[in-house]
Amino acid sequence: MGEGTTVMAGAQGPSFASLYGDRDPVSVLMEYGQTREVTVEFTEFSRSGPDHASCFHTAAIVDGVQHVDGVGSSKKVAKKEAAEKALKTIYDKGRKRLKEANFEMNNTFEDQTDLSHAHKIKLLTRGVLELAEETQLVYYTKDKIAAAIVLEMHHGRFVAVGLGTGNRCILHQHMRDDGGRIIHSHAEIIAKRAFIRYLYKQLERYEDRRGHHLFERNPVTGKLKIRDDVKLHLYISRPPCGDASAFPTIGNGPTRMKAIRKQGQLRTIIEDGEGAIPTDSYIPAGESGSERLRIMTCSDKICRWNALGLQGALLSHFMDPLYLSSVIIGSYSGDQREHIPRAIFGRLTTGDLRQDLQPPYRVNTPEISYPDADLHDNYNINKSRQYYVTWTFGDAGVEVIDGMTGAMVGGSISAKESRLSKQAFFASFRSLCRKFNRPDMLKTSYKEAKLLSEDYQASKTTLYQHFQTCGYGPWYSVENNYSVDSFS
Template sequence: MIEANRKYCTYFSCDTVTVYNTFDTNFNHILNTVRLPLHVPGRVNMVDADEIAKLCYERFKQLPRRGKPEPGREWTLLAAVVKITRCADSDTVEKQVVSLGTGTKCIGRTAMSPNGDVLNDSHAEVIARRGCIRYLIQELHRAVSGGVSSVFSRADERGRWRLQPGVSFLFFTSHTPCGDAAIVPMIDSWSQPCPPVTSVKGHEGTDARGDRKRKAEESREGKNIKLPRLEEEETAEDNLEDRGDTKKSFLSNLSSIEDPSQSHSAKTPVETGPCDSAGQLYQVPDTHRTGAKCVSGGPADPRHPGMGYHSTGVLRVKPGRGEATLSLSCSDKLARWGVLGFQGALLSHYLEEALYFSTVVVGKCPYSHEAMHRALVTRCSNVSDLPAGFSVCPPVLLQSSLEFPFSQAQTQLQHKAGQGRISPCGAAISWCDVAEQPLDVTANGYKHGVTKKASGTAAVRSRLCKLELFHNFLSLVAATDPSALPPSLRGAGLQTYGDYKQASQGFQQAWQQLRSQAFPLWPRSDRDLLLFH
């Protein structure tokens, strides 16, 4: 396999090989839909990473103000799903954002609801994917009702559907996914908030963490700092979220800091560790930190100085707000989607084949193609014996040169005195191309801005929570003629959310193969959280 990490990339994909080639050209951009030449001599399926990034940033710009970060004080992350349609009657490719999400938060274990009415994971990548599920349910609803769907056409098996010829999906994220893909070497061209250090304590780092927390609290005293209404106080380590450019955790086992003015002087950012026999400090190449914690039962992070701080290639759970979570990192979820598809268990009932992202584009940020490939591709590359309709389908990996205007780095550049501390935005935004209520803004797992009076009612639920997506799916089943139901939905006894997921036999078999061969430590869902109707 030949791989290229360049701005412009074309590729040809089949079941056994992916061939890449690079070239330079110029493209025209149109607000939400981009039309590009389909055929270039010797090259097919053209993807321009900058055009994709610009398309997604423009879609975000058009959204209402509600839920967006406060410029210069709050930052967030953005992800999107882009539908690509190769037009059969013309020499063009149409690219359209069908789902977009922002967010950096997830709730803790104790906040999860057995009723499925809380949005557990509000990281941008998860928001974008769940919004895409809403879009796909709408398109299937049109198809089963005899209408025209721009996505699906009938498959050979009764009750099953496949993608329209020429339709595929691409995934964009403004930042390297949290978890394994975010463990990348530092280089001097990247922003490095934490300068090198001159001494190292033990690996526990409790003194340093306590000192950081105390200083953070002192810095807030005497200042009138505006915070998001629903945002809770976080520890210094949890406030990292798990993004590669927020490397404050790197101080967790360090005791003193050199002059910040010297932090970019070396060709490669380093930690300075023990001295040699001449009294000179060794310079140790450093790596970005991820706040995502290794799952229990497997290798733990050694927390050695520099490049030895993290274990790589392991499953990780996202940090919560002061307590553990059950949400796997976005690196892990993207790797899972590369085998099981991003459609999930419920929609697998209706689909002849799983849906895979042909390409993953990352915006301008600390990035390593090697780390992305390790996290999203290598870990699942040897999975075999998958049922019909499933395969190992690694995406093409590209990076854009365009940075999200509300990234942490850009927010730091725009920050002004008197604005208070810079913090991640407490709200998460979902927009998807659906007819009813395309915009959904949440905070702490519930709809943003609701009052306590509405607690326990449908008014507080996000359109993306398990219960709402399940109800959307049940509406699809009800709209399907009984004679046209997929075979797996024709039996009796399906009542709960868990019942419908378990009845998707092909998906469950594929998941069992993936778990046993690549992710044996992936935490199993608590059955008590799947019994809602």
């Protein structure tokens, strides 16, 4: 896979101890067995040494595999050490397998020539996700929404480069103005942010005088662009929230007409979980009189990606927009399948947006694929937990985030900024400014750096005007309403 197989320098995962903190390792190991439906037991205690200084021995047996003995001055201490050693072995094994997960999955495809691209991407994401979760021991859950950005390389192999799970948003009281918290923790958004992290790492390696597996110089714009023989795919285990999911059935008669009139509306998620509300709707304060956070839905954000690209404002200083070739939906219910195209790009094809967007920006219409019935993802999101998993290709291990606080799990949340946070991305952006000789950008705040990407900002203004002109409603900006981008 060429340069793409290189592990990123400095991409370390969380420490083993942070995965369960101060919790009793025996309890953690038992929970591990319950969530993964494997047996966990301990061997009978044996005793060695003289009576006045004897040692007890036991070992954990997980799914029939006996691990290294734990030794201690009491049965309790020996059992605790045995659990710790078993957890460490499981963790290290998971990290090693995760490093090779993409390659192992691609090797299985070589004998399955009848599989479509969509099925390969689906199976690849499933396999990598399962291995990623082996590297974190406490926050695993079967009931989750998962998403991934997958590269299809020029030699026909697939690489999951950004992975995320989750369906929560930060609570208003945990918002901070230093860029250290993750605000929107839905799987699609997390996968995209993990992909952005991958782009930063690859841009750090780019050299004009050498070829690169992902980028090449655009002679027209002078910026980098993705190679013509590389494709981007988005996998989601279920339709994105918002316009794609708001109409599972639209009924008959007046009910049907009312639903049709509301199709296409831009919507916001409400932190209290009251569904996706049109952006022009008034939302009263909560019962305590506190403000309620509103965040644009995933349907709307994916729709924006299909006009502005996945790279965002900061990376637009260095590269042309990156567009999806396809979107793969793992499962759906009712008539959601007919709403997804409208939600994620159909709203861009009405009106004059195609003519109004200036190159290299354009209206992108990715292919949408659905798996066969036996490949459906049946995740029960009502039982999902507030913790989500994220991983970027090349990272030694996954990161676990509390979606309600927006902070990395492990230790004090006030000191745990995610590697996907705005703060982390701004640090990477400043590093690129030094690399690509842009010292003028080093004196800006995060918000100023975004605004100085003039072609991106002009295209965004054109897009938002299009939404208003077509009657889809205003775009609701978190930054404009909560001032979270002014850090430097």
